[in-house]
Amino acid sequence: MNSHVYNRTISHKYSPKFQRNSDIHTMAWVIEPGHWEKHDPFLLMAHDHMRSGVFGVHPHRGIETVTYMIDGILNHYDSKHGTGVLHPGDAQWMTAAKGVEHVEDAAPGELVNLLQLWVNIPAKQKMTAARYQDLQKNSMPQKVENGVSAKVFSGSINGLTAPTLNITPVTMVEFKMAAGSEITPEIPGPYNGFLYVLKGSGTFGSEHTSGKAGEVLWLGSGNQVEISDIKIKAEEDMHVMLYAGEPIGEPVAARGPFVMNTEKEILQAFADYRNGTFLD
Secondary structure (H helix, E strand, O other), X not given: OOOOEEEOOEEEEEOOOOEEEEOOEEEEEEEOOOOHHHHOOEEEEEEXXXXXXXXXXXXXXXXXXXXXXXXXXXXXXXXXXXXXXXXXOOEEEEEOOOOEEEEEEEOOOOOEEEEEEEEEOOHHHOOOOOEEEEEOXXXXXEEEEOOEEEEEEEOEEOOEEOOOOXXXXXXXXXXXXXXXOEEOOEEEOOOEEEEEEEEOEEEEOOOOEEEEOOOEEEEOOOOOOOXXXXXXXXXXXEEEEEEEEOOOOOOOEEEOOEEEOOHHHHHHHHHHHHHOOOOO
16 A cells, blocks of 8 residues: 555544425435535535426526436536436536526436535636536446446546546546445545445445445545545445545635625626626
8 A cells, every 4th residue: 555645534424314395306415505614615415306397497606516316317408508318327517607597307207316516616717618518427437346336427536537627626436336345546635525325334434434325424634645545345235426626715605506705796696697697
């Protein structure tokens, strides 16, 4: 083992609580909004179970949204790039930046199970051009070895690099692991990150912290070393998502679908949306 690699611990874990918002929408906060510094560069993550009709067309500015499909079929439309369809195991990376209007809706008759992560963007790039990327599961870099399938949707891990374009550097990996298998992925030491167990159970980090389906495990500090790693071992067949990103360290002003650095910029976003210059 490389002596310069720092072995991450798990700092804390918790189980998101699902709440019923309507007859067609149940959700849980995997990352609750408002704890900007603690979760930097991640703003929030929702775990949604929904049918068609939950969300109408709405705007975003100043963020990237990352949608990962667990189950069901999702239709997507946005004002810059037209339409797309996501199937189980696919993901979507939408860079709202200066502004987009979009809608994500379950296909008719489908009950969709998905994760949506909001990633912050540094101040100097918040007003850059919008971008949309479909990350289809079969086109993502993948390695299957010793009972572990690792699929990289963003960033690099253990020699695999995704072609995904990011403003804020983010590593996003799906692991499907057979009982008894293990892997020790490496991520940059300064990154903030977490694991979300979707199925099964295992142990995580240098102290072998237990984690099971429905639990979020936050990584302890990487101690600012260049490279760190996370020991992951499956006790049962396990499906787990890893997200890690480079903290931005800037003030956050957030209201509704807009995330900027100051209240003045938030008011400008609402004004732009009202007066028709939002998408110029």
